[in-house]
Amino acid sequence: MKISIQELMARSGVAFGTSGARGLATAMTDRVCYAYTKGFLQYLESIGELRRAGESVAVGGDFRPSTDRVMAAVCRAVEDMGYRAVNCGKIPSPALALFGLENKIPSIMVTGSHIPDDRNGIKFNKISGEVLKDDERGMSGQIVELDDALFDADGIFLQAEKSREVSPVAGENYAMRYLNFFAPDALKGVRVGVYQHSAVGRDVLVKIFSHLGAEVAPLGRSEKFIPVDTEAIRPEDAQLAHDWAATGKFDALVSADGDSDRPLVSDENGNWLRGDVAGILCAKFLGADSISTPVSCNTAVEQCGWFKEIRRTRIGSPFVVVSMMEATRAGAKRVVGYEANGGFLLNSDIEIGGKKLRALPTRDAVIVMLGVLLRAKAQGKTVSELAASLPARFTASDRLKNFPPEQSAAILAKFNSGSEAADKIEIEKMFGGICGSVAGLNRTDGLRITFANGEIIHLRPSGNAPEFRCYAEAETDERAREITALALAKVQQ
Secondary structure (H helix, E strand, O other): OEEEHHHHHHHHOOEEOOOOEEEEOOOOOHHHHHHHHHHHHHHHHHOOOOOOOOOEEEEEEOOOOOHHHHHHHHHHHHHHOOOEEEEEEEOOHHHHHHHHHHHOOOEEEEOOOOOOOOEEEEEEEEOOEEOOHHHHHHHHOOEEEOOHHHEOOOOOEOOOOOOOOOOOHHHHHHHHHHHOOOOOOOOOOOEEEEEEEOOOOHHHHHHHHHHOOOEEEEEEEOOOOOOOOOOOOOHHHHHHHHHHHOOOOOOEEEEEOOOOOOEEEEOOOOOEOOHHHHHHHHHHHOOOOEEEEEOOOOOHHHHOOOOOEEEEEOOOHHHHHHHHHHHHHOOOOOEEEEOOOOOEEEOOOEEEOOEEEOOEEEEEOHHHHHHHHHHHHHHOOOHHHHHHOOOOOEEEEEEEOOOOHHHHHHHHHOOOOOOHHHHHHHHHHHHHHHHOOEEEEEOOOOEEEEEOOOOEEEEEEOOOOOOEEEEEEEOOHHHHHHHHHHHHHHHHO
16 A cells, blocks of 8 residues: 555654654654655655665664664665565664764664653654754655565554674774773763663773773663753752762763763752853853854854854754854854754864864764863863853753643743733733743744843743643753743643
C-alpha cells in the first residue's frame, strides 16, 4: 500500500516537533519508523543527496528501552531502499552528526532526548547537516510504498530483525575531535564529577576529561533510563549535585541529557548553570563575533557587550542553524549558536593555538563543558565567579506535564486578540499582580512578555511533548523561580 508521511503523522500521532519526529514508543511501531525512514531517503533522492545504490547511511541511538527496536526498523528501511546501513551503535547525537558530516553521508539518530522513556523519536541529518523545517515539509509530502506482508496487524515486523555489527568509528572520532584540539594537560588540576545516569555519552565524557588531564569521578550511573532535562532540571538532579559538591571534591560537575547533545555544568557548589548562561561563557571562550540564539534565552548576552552581533530566533535548533547560515553569508567570521537547554552549535571553524576545531552546526554538549571550565581555569576563577562576571540576569523555567495542546492554545489565544492594547490589558489581569505593567510583547515563539520593571514571562507549548513551558527572567535567581511558579499557577486557575 501507499501512504503519505503527512497521513502517517495524523494516524500515528508521531509528528515533527522542535527537532525531529517524536511520539509515544507504542505509536512508533516498526511500520511507522520504517515509513519515516523511507520518506527521508526518498526526499534525499529528490534533492540529489542520494544518487546510487550502496551509498551509506549512518544510524545511531540512545539508551531508552525502545531504541533497539526502532534502530532495527530504520536499518531495515535503509537496506530495503538499496543503501548500506552503518550501525554506529549507542552514541551521542553530535557524534553521529559529525560522522555523517565528515563522511558526507546522511545520518539518522533514534532518540527521545530528554523526554520520558515511554516516548522516543528520530532525528534526521542530511549530508550538509540537520534537517531544517523546509526539509521536514519536503519529507511530509513524500508518498511511500509499504509491503503489508512485512508487518502484523499492530505494525510490528513479522520476522525478527537480524543483528547488525556495530562500528565504533563514529564514537571514537567524536572523542578525538576534542583530544586532538586541546592540549593533553588542558584541564590538569581540575577536579570534575561526571553525572552519568543514562546519558548515552556518559563514557565518552569520562574519556575526554580524563585524557585532558582532569581528575574525574563517575557518579550516579544508571541502567534504567532517567529523563534528565537540562532546561527544566528535576529537583532530584539538583539535590544530587548539591550532595556531591558538599564533599568538597569537585571544581565542577558535568552531565548531559539522554542523547548527550545538551550539557549540564555546575559550579563548585553544585549549582547547575542555566544552559544559556553556559552558552554565553562558551561563546566568549571561542571568541565568537556572531551569536544566534532563541528568543527564550537570557538577555545577559546583549547586556554583557561581549559580542558584535546577536540574532534572536524561534525555539529549536533548525531555526538557530538557519540564522547562523544567514550570519555567515553576511560576513561574520566566528559564528556560533546556543539554546536555553545548553546545546551549542558551531557554524565556523575555530582556530586556537594553531589548531583548528571544525564546524559542527548541530547541538553539542562537550564543547560547552570544556569552554566553561577552560575559561575559568585561564582566568583563575571558580565557575561560580565566572558566572557572576555576567550581568545580573537570571532565568528560570518549568513546565506543566501532560498538558493537552488544545489547552495550551486556548491560554495563548486569550492574549492574541489582534489588538496589542487589549492584549496588554488581559495580560495584566492575569500576571499584573506578579510583575506589574506590560512594556512589550514578542510573539516570535509563543508569547514573551517584558514588563516595565524589566522582568520577563515567556509562555510556550512544548514542540516535543504535551507540556506547557514557562520561562522567566529577573535580577535574582530566587525571583525568576518565584515568577515561574506563580505564572504556571495562574494559567491553571
